[in-house]
Amino acid sequence: MAVDLANIERAEVSSTGSPVIKIFLRHGSFIVSLLTILTLGLAWEFAKPLGIPGLLRVPSPSTIVTASAELLHSPTFWQACYKSTLRIIAGFSLAQIVGIPLGFVMATNRTIFNSAFPVAETLRPIPPVAWIPISIIFWPTREESTVFIVFLGAFWIVLLNTIGGVSTVDKVYSRAALSLGSNRWHMLRYIIFPAAMPSIVTGMVISMGICWEMVVAAEMIAGDTGLGYLLWQSFEINATAQVLVCMFAIGLAGFLSSAAIRKLGDLLTPWSKKD
């Protein structure tokens, strides 16, 4: 509704209205979001001198801006971003590579499902963070244990979403395909796989969010580089502004990677595009 209205207004304005209004209407939602963030920042900045208890120990936005300017010029920060991103890519991809085929096999083969499902249901409730110590012991390097924790965070979601997607394929599609002469391979390739794809994509999007949670937790405990490690180091040397910059950086990275996965999801399921 809102979008339609905006379009109508834009159409009316474009013939007569001023360029400023035109720009506002075209980028209306973006400007509104920007204004909100700006207002919140200003409120934070000016509320600090009022002595509101919670805000006393937190650095003001202006300090954060200065700190981020410094941090953005330091190679340490970029190295940390790079390392965390690599771990995310590795853990996330591994989870897809293992989780999706395993989900397929479990959902289509009763024997494998019966043997694997109890194991999965026993291990799944253990929070990935609880795996950190054992993972440090088990894997030769810290790098591998961090990637393993990221992998674990994504894996269960990928697995369950794949099983869910595969086992809820509408009977009407498999029946139609069967009548038309499909063999097992055709069924898998042309019917079950695409039918399960929306659910798999949902699993990808959710698991990407979890991946960032896990990489930060693992780096805080077991890391020697990365954004989580940098955040914890900043805290230990009492550089609170830097802590906040790291937090925002992680938030932004999580937002961007989720957006990228959503984009990938749209490419994988072009038929479910809404206009």
Added chain:
Amino acid sequence: MMSDLTFAQHKHGAGEIIVEDISYSIRDRSGRLVELIARCSFRAERGLFTAVVGPSGCGKTTIMNMIAGYHAPDQGKIFLDGVQVKGASWERLMVFQETALFPWMTTLENVVYGPMVRAEKPLPQIRQEAAALLQKFGLAEFKDRYPNELSGGMQRRGELARVLINDPLVLLMDEPFRGLDSMTRQLMQQYLVSLFEEARTTTLFVTSEIDEAIFLADRLVILSGSPATVASVIEVPLPRPRTLDMLSTPDYAHAKTEALEILYAEAVAAFAGGGVVSDLKESFEKIYAS
């Protein structure tokens, strides 16, 4: 026009379904056996359009699923041209209740799918035939669209095309026009009639709409309540090609009355069985006795 397309070429001598004394039961939630279909026998003669009519929920879909080969009857047999039906086959293709076009394939890909997986011909040739068929079905412009970008009527035509490109011996249709608005539904009925009259593919069509059944079919198989049995078989005395003005002829009215009387007797029996007050029964009588 049809002769350049594969699906009109065989026939006249192929495609007769005989349903022989079939019964089918399912278990309800408490594990009790409930008989859905009891000793049903009827036939869909080659080159004829047979409509299976009955109240909704009477097991029509179950019968169609057995003919398509999705499950086997508990008792009795189903034959296609004298050979017992076992499992699904492209010789008996179904147009489903709601659209069963694969949502992840374009209209063209959907139509190409059957011949493609059976690999009877080279793919470019299949594509060409599919495109020609879509042209005939008025979907040429929409061949690269996904099903959810098509209207209800277009989806139905797309599904017909996907089925007919395989040149099935029998066309099974399970309330295919349900859910369409009445205008589109009528257009689809006329479209189906002209398709049938051109190709004469043996067709078995399930519906709960008596008008639809009479307009389309040569023969009505009327099913009774639960468990479903064949209550009567009525020949529709209307000539072909069928036109809409036949809906106002005495022959049409006669066929409709005959069918309704049987269905009405069933409805009353069902009401009486349910112990519903006799007022309702009387009002039914008033409506249908005239």
